[in-house]
Amino acid sequence: MRxxxxxxxxxxETPSDAAIPSHILMLRAGLMRQLTAGVYAFLPLGxxxxxxxxxxxxxxxxxxxxxxxxxxxxxxxSLWIQTNRRNIPNLILSIKERDLVLAPTHEEVVxxxxxxxxxxxxxxxxxxxxxxxxxRNEPRPRSGVLRGRQFxxxxxxxxDATQDGLDLQYEAHAxxxxxxxxxxxxxxFVVGASSGAMGGTGSQEFMVESETGEDTVAICSQCSxxxxxxxxxxxxxxxxxxxxxxxxxxxxxxxxxxxxxLAAFLDAPLExxxxxxxxRHDGKPVLALLxxxxxxxxxxxxxxxxxxxxxxxxxxxxxxxxxxxxxxxGPVNLKGFKIVADLRLKGANGLISGxxxxxxxxxxxxxxxxxxxDGYHDLRTVESDEPCVQCAGALxxxxxxxxxxxxxxxxxxxxALNATVLDENGxxxxxxxxxxxxxxxxxxxxxxxxxxxQHGIVWDKAxxxxxxHLIAASMNSKETVLTANxxxxxxxxxxxxxxxxxxxxxxxxxxxxxxxxxxxxxxxIVGERGLKEKKIEVKRRATGERTMVLFDDVLTTLRTFLAx
RNA sequence: CGGGGCGUGGCGCAGCCUGGCUAGCGCGCUUGGUUCGGGACCAAGAGGCCGCGAGUUCGAAUCUCGCCGCCCCGACCA
Numbered sequence: 001m002r003x004x005x006x007x008x009x010x011x012x013e014t015p016s017d018a019a020i021p022s023h024i025l026m027l028r029a030g031l032m033r034q035l036t037a038g039v040y041a042f043l044p045l046g047x048x049x050x051x052x053x054x055x056x057x058x059x060x061x062x063x064x065x066x067x068x069x070x071x072x073x074x075x076x077x078s079l080w081i082q083t084n085r086r087n088i089p090n091l092i093l094s095i096k097e098r099d100l101v102l103a104p105t106h107e108e109v110v111x112x113x114x115x116x117x118x119x120x121x122x123x124x125x126x127x128x129x130x131x132x133x134x135x136r137n138e139p140r141p142r143s144g145v146l147r148g149r150q151f152x153x154x155x156x157x158x159x160d161a162t163q164d165g166l167d168l169q170y171e172a173h174a175x176x177x178x179x180x181x182x183x184x185x186x187x188x189f190v191v192g193a194s195s196g197a198m199g200g201t202g203s204q205e206f207m208v209e210s211e212t213g214e215d216t217v218a219i220c221s222q223c224s225x226x227x228x229x230x231x232x233x234x235x236x237x238x239x240x241x242x243x244x245x246x247x248x249x250x251x252x253x254x255x256x257x258x259x260x261x262l263a264a265f266l267d268a269p270l271e272x273x274x275x276x277x278x279x280r281h282d283g284k285p286v287l288a289l290l291x292x293x294x295x296x297x298x299x300x301x302x303x304x305x306x307x308x309x310x311x312x313x314x315x316x317x318x319x320x321x322x323x324x325x326x327x328x329x330g331p332v333n334l335k336g337f338k339i340v341a342d343l344r345l346k347g348a349n350g351l352i353s354g355x356x357x358x359x360x361x362x363x364x365x366x367x368x369x370x371x372x373x374d375g376y377h378d379l380r381t382v383e384s385d386e387p388c389v390q391c392a393g394a395l396x397x398x399x400x401x402x403x404x405x406x407x408x409x410x411x412x413x414x415x416a417l418n419a420t421v422l423d424e425n426g427x428x429x430x431x432x433x434x435x436x437x438x439x440x441x442x443x444x445x446x447x448x449x450x451x452x453x454q455h456g457i458v459w460d461k462a463x464x465x466x467x468x469h470l471i472a473a474s475m476n477s478k479e480t481v482l483t484a485n486x487x488x489x490x491x492x493x494x495x496x497x498x499x500x501x502x503x504x505x506x507x508x509x510x511x512x513x514x515x516x517x518x519x520x521x522x523x524x525i526v527g528e529r530g531l532k533e534k535k536i537e538v539k540r541r542a543t544g545e546r547t548m549v550l551f552d553d554v555l556t557t558l559r560t561f562l563a564x
Numbered sequence: 565c566g567g568g569g570c571g572u573g574g575c576g577c578a579g580c581c582u583g584g585c586u587a588g589c590g591c592g593c594u595u596g597g598u599u600c601g602g603g604a605c606c607a608a609g610a611g612g613c614c615g616c617g618a619g620u621u622c623g624a625a626u627c628u629c630g631c632c633g634c635c636c637c638g639a640c641c642a
């Protein structure tokens with residue numbers, strides 16, 4: 001492609017809307033433009049990079065037996081009512097004139113199609129996938145393309161008659177995803193994740209570490225353990241028992257509201273303080289107890305209670321239920337609450353907690369003796385430097401961007417949609433489903449987050465819009481123009497993807513700056529400086545390293561570089 | 565949805581507090597000339613419902629009210 005002909009509006013200055021490197025560079029390098037919040041137009045260069053990613057996706061999905069579909073983005077609203085997903089908050093954009101919705105994902109359509117045509121266990125397994133635009137009612141789009149209202153997703157769906165079949169397809173996806181992200185030039189890791197509102201029995205997320213990431217993950221510094229903070233297991237030991245075990249006693253704690261203030265006021269160790277956190281679980285009051293300053297993990301709490309909605313109780317509700325305010329709540333003689341405690345408190349005694357009267361606490365609490373508990377669970381959020389649950393090495397807690405997510409869905413959607421098969425015994429069984437997703441724009445954006453410098457993007461050759469950026473340094477030297485044109489033809493005929501900066505109105509310096517901004521892996525520079533010695537300059541974008549080669553050797557040199 | 569910021573030629577911004585001359589600067593764009601290996605220079609130009617709507621005023625980019633849009637933090641997150 002000649003740069004004089006292709007639409008690549010580069011920007012010298014940073015657009016005011018962009019705050020993170022990938023967003024800034026995707027705008028500056030002319031890959032895309034924003035139409036409205038969370039919605040982007042991809043320009044030729046940006047779309048070429050996306051197509052490179054999509055090609056990798058197709059190759060790897062085909063390699064594990066995937067069949068490519070194209071499902072409709074417009075869905076009847078009724079289909080989503082059937083699976084009870086129509087009213088999930090912030091999920092679905094709808095078209096009111098026709099009772100249609102814009103599909104945010106495609107379990108429903110897959111289930112509909114399977115219900116219609118998959119009749120027998122002999123029709124399974126199936127692996128269906130597509131690469132398609134998705135729509136979501138994001139309350140706050142942000143970070144450029146990392147969280148949009150419209151985006152392209154590779155989504156696949158496995159259909160199996162048996163749990164073993166699902167496990168196989170799930171594993172095949174996990175391996176395919178690793179190949180996809182490796183081929184895309186990303187440094188990534190895999191974490192165990194919460195299935196959340198998707199339901200199902202297991203899920204893993206593919207993550208790219210980044211300060212701008214919205215997810216928090218715990219990674220072991222010693223072994224392979226890595227998990228989303230929502231489910232990362234705590235390995236901190238229990239606080240155990242103290243030898244003295246006197247009877248309960250009230251202590252006055254005037255105006256003490258926080259755990260730290262209580263520890264200071266009583267001169268007590270945090271380990272002997274049982275913190276109360278009050279929630280509603282599907283509307284019903286729940287008290288969760290934690291050690292000292294441990295932070296409650298809401299995902300774990302929900303799981304401990306058998307799933308469902310958990311949310312903090314309002315201060316006014318709390319007062320009317322207990323007669324006390326937050327800060328003075330405790331588990332002893334608390335009526336009307338389900339009470340769960342963190343594992344660290346199992347069988348502990350000598351504890352201090354609220355007395356359910358303002359400005360009063362209880363001491364010498366023995367959980368075995370004094371508290372009617374509904375169970376111990378891992379409820380706390382892990383923190384940096386804690387021991388890993390697998391190897392006791394130090395955990396590191398960091399931020400990450402989710403680039404892929406795989407789920408073992410089970411039968412939730414097939415049951416809702418009556419997608420069943422007859423098994424060997426003629427019994428009707430719901431199809432066992434898995435679903436697997438990769439955000440295409442996120443791969444491109446994360447790649448730029450990981451591969452850029454002060455001058456611009458540094459593309460990996462696998463997803464670079466072009467492999468080679470050919471520059472004619474000065475367009476008023478006949479020899480330069482002639483040589484550059486010959487090279488352009490030669491490289492293109494040699495099968496390389498070449499972007500040729502043949503602009504006549506732009507200075508050499510300007511072209512060099514643009515080339516570094518656009519970031520193709522190799523720059524080939526034709527100029528009088530090199531031609532004096534009958535040489536062409538080849539520059540490697542990532543390192544800035546330059547090699548002078550003879551005209552006839554340019555193609556083979558580039559092929560060697562690109563193969564390495 | 566809560567908090568904060570912003571909205572002025574294509575892009576980046578100043579002006580607004582303290583109302584008033586022809587709305588200004590840099591980049592980009594057009595034309596001509598000189599340059600020509602790290603975002604060249606000179607000259608002459610084009611391009612503005614100052615987000616939208618009400619109001620206050622002799623007079624509003626500037627003050628008041630309402631609305632819309634965009635960004636950031638938080639909440640939320642199949």
